[in-house]
Amino acid sequence: MLRSKAFSLLKPIPLMFGQSNLACIHPAIASYGHRCHRSPVDYRQRYKTYSAGEQTISASHTKVMAEDLPGVLILDIGGTHGVLENLAVLLKKHFHLITMKEFLENKKEMSKKIQSVFVFECRPTIDRELLESLPNLKVIGNSGVGVDHLDLKMISNFGVKVTNTPHAVADPTADMAMALMLASARRLVEGCQIAVSPDTKYFAVDWLGVEVTRATLGIIGMGSIGYKVAQRARAFNMKILYHNRNRRRKEEEEAVGAHYCEKMEDLLQQSDFVMLVVNLTPETHKLIGKKELGLMKPTATLINISRGAVIDQDALVEALQKKIIRAAALDVTHPEPLPRDHPLLRLNNIIITPHIGTATVQAIRMMAEEAIANMLAVLNGQPIPSEVFPK
Ligand SMILES: O=C(O)[C@H](O)CO
Numbered sequence: 604m605l606r607s608k609a610f611s612l613l614k615p616i617p618l619m620f621g622q623s624n625l626a627c628i629h630p631a632i633a634s635y636g637h638r639c640h641r642s643p644v645d646y647r648q649r650y651k652t653y654s655a656g657e658q659t660i661s662a663s664h665t666k667v668m669a670e671d672l673p674g675v676l677i678l679d680i681g682g683t684h685g686v687l688e689n690l691a692v693l694l695k696k697h698f699h700l701i702t703m704k705e706f707l708e709n710k711k712e713m714s715k716k717i718q719s720v721f722v723f724e725c726r727p728t729i730d731r732e733l734l735e736s737l738p739n740l741k742v743i744g745n746s747g748v749g750v751d752h753l754d755l756k757m758i759s760n761f762g763v764k765v766t767n768t769p770h771a772v773a774d775p776t777a778d779m780a781m782a783l784m785l786a787s788a789r790r791l792v793e794g795c796q797i798a799v800s801p802d803t804k805y806f807a808v809d810w811l812g813v814e815v816t817r818a819t820l821g822i823i824g825m826g827s828i829g830y831k832v833a834q835r836a837r838a839f840n841m842k843i844l845y846h847n848r849n850r851r852r853k854e855e856e857e858a859v860g861a862h863y864c865e866k867m868e869d870l871l872q873q874s875d876f877v878m879l880v881v882n883l884t885p886e887t888h889k890l891i892g893k894k895e896l897g898l899m900k901p902t903a904t905l906i907n908i909s910r911g912a913v914i915d916q917d918a919l920v921e922a923l924q925k926k927i928i929r930a931a932a933l934d935v936t937h938p939e940p941l942p943r944d945h946p947l948l949r950l951n952n953i954i955i956t957p958h959i960g961t962a963t964v965q966a967i968r969m970m971a972e973e974a975i976a977n978m979l980a981v982l983n984g985q986p987i988p989s990e991v992f993p994k
Contacts, residue, residue: 669695669699669700670699671699672697672698672699673697673698673699673716673718673719673982674698674699674701674713674716674717674718674719675694675698675699675700675701675717675718675719675720675721675744675978676701676702676703676706676713676717676719676720676721676737677691677694677700677701677702677703677720677721678703678720678721678722678723678729687723687967689967689968690723690967690968690971693968693971693972693975694721694971694975696975697975697978697979698719698721698975698978699716701713701716701717710736714736714737714738714739715738715739716739717737717739717740718739718740718741718742718982719740719741719742719743719744719978719981719982720733720737720740720742720743720744721744721746721974721978722743722744722745722746722747722752722753723746723747728752728753728754729743729753729754729758731757734757734758734761734763740761740763741762741763741764741981741982742763742764742765742766742977742978742981742982743758743763743764743765743766744766744974744975744977744978745765745766745767745768745974745991746768746967746970746971746973746974747767747768747772747961747970748767748768748769748772748828748882749767749882749883749909749910750765750767750991751882751883751884751910751912753765755991755992755993755994756993758993759992759993764981764987764990765990765991766974766977766978766980766981766987766988766989766990766991767977767989767991768969768970768973768974768977768989769826769827769989770827770969770973770989771961771966771969771970771972771973772828772960772961772966772970773827773828773831774831774966775960775961775962775963775965775966776828776831776908776960776961777828777831777832777834777835778835779908779934779956779959779960779961780828780832780835780878780880780906780908780960781832781835781836783906783908783932783933783934783954783956784815784820784876784878784904784906784932785815786932786954787904787906787930787931787932787954788812788813788814788815788818788876788904789812789815790810790811790812791954792954793810793951794810797810813875813902813904813929815839815841815876816839816840816841817839817840817841817842818839818841818842818875818876819841819842819843819844819873819874819875819876820832820833820836820841820842820843820844820874820875820876820878821844821845821846821864821870821871821873821874821876821877821878822843822844822845822846822861822878822880823845823846823847823867823870823877823878823879823880823881823890824846824847824879824880824881824882824909825845825846825847825851825861825880826847826880826882828880828908829845829847829878829880830851830855830859832878832880833845833859833861834858834859836859837859837860841876842860842862843859843860843861843862844861844862844863844864844869844870844873844874845861845862845863845864845870846863846864846865846866846867846870847863850863850865851863867895868895868898871895871898871899872898872899872900874899874900874903875900875902875903875904876903876904876906877891877899877903877904877905877906878906878908879891879905879906879907879908879909879913879914880908880909881909881913882909882910883909883910883912883913884994887909887913888912888913889912889913889914889915890913890914891905891913891914891915891918891919892914892915892918893915893918893921893922896918896919896922896927896928897922897927899927899928900928900929901926901927901928901929902929903928903929904928904929904930904931904932905919905928905930905931905932906931906932906933907931907932907933907934907935908934908935908960909935910935910937911933911935911936911937911938911939912937914933914937916936916937916947919931919947920946920947920950923947923950923952923953924946924950926952929952930952930953930954931952931953931954932953932954932955933947933953933954933955933956934955934956934957934958934959934960935958935960936955936958939957939958940957941955973988973989976988977989977990
């Protein structure tokens with residue numbers, strides 16, 4: 604709902620990809636993956652520069668017929684063509700769009716044409732049956748960074764590559780992390796409800812918040828999103844702790860004033876805000892359970908912008924009910940959405956948003972562009988900016 608509303612505001616914009624010539628992908632985009640791995644900030648900078656200078660070439664200038672382009676199967680995600688209209692415009696520059704409906708109606712002909720599948724964010728998934736019916740499939744372009752919804756091993760056994768969009772998601776997701784932290788700390792949602800309630804006799808002292816400024820933030824998962832959260836938190840003079848599989852370089856730690864905690868337990872015990880920014884893998888499944896929640900301060904807040912299954916939700920319900928921790932702010936849950944009678948929805952010390960970390964006009968477009976660049980690289984046998992490998 605929120606996504607489609609946001610998207611309806613999106614006006615046609617100059618497109619980064621010029622013509623439907625598969626070789627004409629802008630070199631800045633074709634190569635950003637390599638450099639951006641080290642310096643993700645670069646990408647947005649360069650994106651601005653190039654998109655501003657790029658000439659708009661509308662679909663009518665396209666000489667190549669859609670049928671001549673490699674087929675991309677769009678798994679239905681809404682919109683009139685099975686894909687949001689504005690994403691369709693971007694994709695059509697380089698691909699012959701085939702919706703699931705078209706595929707199912709004319710499977711014999713369509714299945715041969717399809718060389719790529721575009722997956723919008725983290726849904727839906729791709730099963731063996733679909734893979735078996737696409738003999739020419741070469742790449743699945745996931746729009747979004749998390750690929751926990753895809754069976755990477757099975758896909759790779761079909762000789763199909765999977766790509767994701769780590770660069771496009773980093774800033775908006777880090778912004779969302781800050782929004783959740785601030786909203787929970789200052790009890791923004793309750794404040795809104797009170798402000799619009801018919802009862803005008805309310806006293807702020809009855810629902811005091813806590814301060815983010817100078818508080819201790821513990822970031823679990825210091826990849827590019829985690830690091831961007833740290834950059835933002837520094838502006839709030841927060842003390843930053845982090846736990847990650849690999850320690851960041853000294854210069855990177857110093858740039859944001861982050862302190863490494865080798866043991867996650869130390870971070871949990873010391874933090875006022877614990878921020879989860881890890882990928883969902885078998886190792887991080889229910890990473891935060893009863894024991895971990897018990898280590899947190901009773902005044903601490905848990906924020907999750909990764910995946911719902913990283914938290915043992917039953918343990919979280921109990922911790923929030925018994926005030927073992929102060930509050931939680933979740934952009935992700937398991938499942939999504941939660942069943943309407945789920946106990947998490949009945950608590951007042953929680954904020955839940957419907958997985959909107961990347962639901963911005965800019966991010967959705969940039970994710971699509973990053974996914975397109977990846978898919979074209981695979982189809983053209985060029986270096987792939989962001990490929991994901993099975994473990
Ligand atoms: O994985 C991601 O990038 C986000 O969760 C998008 O849905």
